[in-house]
Amino acid sequence: MKLHWSPRSPFVRKVMLFAHETGLVDRLELRRTVVAMTKPNPELLPDNPLNKIPTLILDDGSSLYDSIVICEYLDGLHGGAKLFPEEPKAYFTAMRRCALGDGLLDLLILWRNERERKHPDPDYLAAYAVKFDASLAALESEADALAATPFGIGHIAIGCALSYTGFRFPDLEWRPRHPKIAAWLADFSRRPAAVATEARDG
Amino acid sequence: MKLHWSPRSPFVRKVMLFAHETGLVDRLELRRTVVAMTKPNPELLPDNPLNKIPTLILDDGSSLYDSIVICEYLDGLHGGAKLFPEEPKAYFTAMRRCALGDGLLDLLILWRNERERKHPDPDYLAAYAVKFDASLAALESEADALAATPFGIGHIAIGCALSYTGFRFPDLEWRPRHPKIAAWLADFSRRPAAVATEARDG
Numbered sequence: 001m002k003l004h005w006s007p008r009s010p011f012v013r014k015v016m017l018f019a020h021e022t023g024l025v026d027r028l029e030l031r032r033t034v035v036a037m038t039k040p041n042p043e044l045l046p047d048n049p050l051n052k053i054p055t056l057i058l059d060d061g062s063s064l065y066d067s068i069v070i071c072e073y074l075d076g077l078h079g080g081a082k083l084f085p086e087e088p089k090a091y092f093t094a095m096r097r098c099a100l101g102d103g104l105l106d107l108l109i110l111w112r113n114e115r116e117r118k119h120p121d122p123d124y125l126a127a128y129a130v131k132f133d134a135s136l137a138a139l140e141s142e143a144d145a146l147a148a149t150p151f152g153i154g155h156i157a158i159g160c161a162l163s164y165t166g167f168r169f170p171d172l173e174w175r176p177r178h179p180k181i182a183a184w185l186a187d188f189s190r191r192p193a194a195v196a197t198e199a200r201d202g
Numbered sequence: 203m204k205l206h207w208s209p210r211s212p213f214v215r216k217v218m219l220f221a222h223e224t225g226l227v228d229r230l231e232l233r234r235t236v237v238a239m240t241k242p243n244p245e246l247l248p249d250n251p252l253n254k255i256p257t258l259i260l261d262d263g264s265s266l267y268d269s270i271v272i273c274e275y276l277d278g279l280h281g282g283a284k285l286f287p288e289e290p291k292a293y294f295t296a297m298r299r300c301a302l303g304d305g306l307l308d309l310l311i312l313w314r315n316e317r318e319r320k321h322p323d324p325d326y327l328a329a330y331a332v333k334f335d336a337s338l339a340a341l342e343s344e345a346d347a348l349a350a351t352p353f354g355i356g357h358i359a360i361g362c363a364l365s366y367t368g369f370r371f372p373d374l375e376w377r378p379r380h381p382k383i384a385a386w387l388a389d390f391s392r393r394p395a396a397v398a399t400e401a402r403d404g
Contacts, residue, residue, distance in 0.1 A: 040333055050333055066305070099252075
């Protein structure tokens with residue numbers, strides 16, 4: 001399988017972290033693919049017309065996206081503990097956590113783009129801050145439950161989203177106000193799969 | 203179950219269309235919830251800190267989002283034909299189509315917001331146009347396969363995304379260049395569940 005990949009994309013990191021956790025990383029042939037919101041990459045468009053990474057190309061030439069779909073596909077390829085829960089209540093909790101992590105990442109990427117515009121819109125900036133604060137407060141409330149749930153896809157989505165704040169938003173300083181989820185993230189970040197996939201420039 | 207709902211949101215429409223298709227619409231108590239990118243709604247934030255609709259509130263008070271997670275939850279509540287395929291290959295094809303439909307909707311909403319800014323960025327506008335054209339070309343290539351697949355969640359995501367162009371982008375005029383997917387959309391739009399949930403202002 002080929003993976004359109006970049007070392008800086010937090011959505012790609014979800015897939016790589018998943019592959020490390022499940023022992024599948026050697027099955028992925030990484031293809032360095034550069035994308036930017038305003039620069040569609042013509043080599044990626046045939047595999048994913050939305051021009052997003054990660055995009056997985058299966059051996060039959062068909063493609064899969066987005067990151068959560070790729071992770072669920074990978075979960076069927078290994079014999080270890082499944083990272084998508086099978087019991088319905090646990091499954092939907094994990095899926096809601098995935099949507100929160102992914103939504104938070106989408107928000108952070110839009111926020112970063114807004115900051116870098118020639119004419120940043122103060123209404124957008126203010127709305128991103130409100131939603132970020134609400135998300136961190138929700139995660140702080142959920143930190144104990146998160147820590148008590150067997151590690152899985154929900155943890156990966158939330159961990160990759162929160163880690164991205166350190167990479168691209170060092171000024172946010174949310175940790176002192178949200179000590180429980182900060183401690184959870186510190187544990188998450190010590191996992192070998194997290195260390196192996198830490199975002200880096202280059 | 204309560205659903206944070208609006209008659210204009212294309213993501214809400216996915217859930218409503220799904221509920222009509224599966225006979226579950228009477229189980230949903232609709233709560234009119236107004237959201238805008240730059241106006242977080244304080245009544246929604248406790249149920250969904252990302253401030254997005256649809257958000258479903260279960261009878262135990264917990265919430266579920268986003269639209270695809272809600273649809274998958276609803277698929278477990280009815281006794282008819284499942285709209286999430288069970289066979290893995292069909293399932294992942296449907297999930298990839300969902301990601302394409304949802305990604306296209308995200309793109310259209312960002313595009314519309316960009317057009318309405320005081321200082322629209324021409325690089326963003328150009329990138330949205332490129333991705334939209336690539337997505338329509340991909341859907342045109344896939345139109346026969348889409349029509350041949352049993353109706354399900356992938357169809358709902360793509361149908362709701364394409365319908366949104368008619369509601370908010372009447373100037374795009376993509377149909378003459380993409381006749382197969384335009385014909386598929388016309389069939390989709392005649393389904394009773396599609397007619398019952400058509401977007402409207404008000």
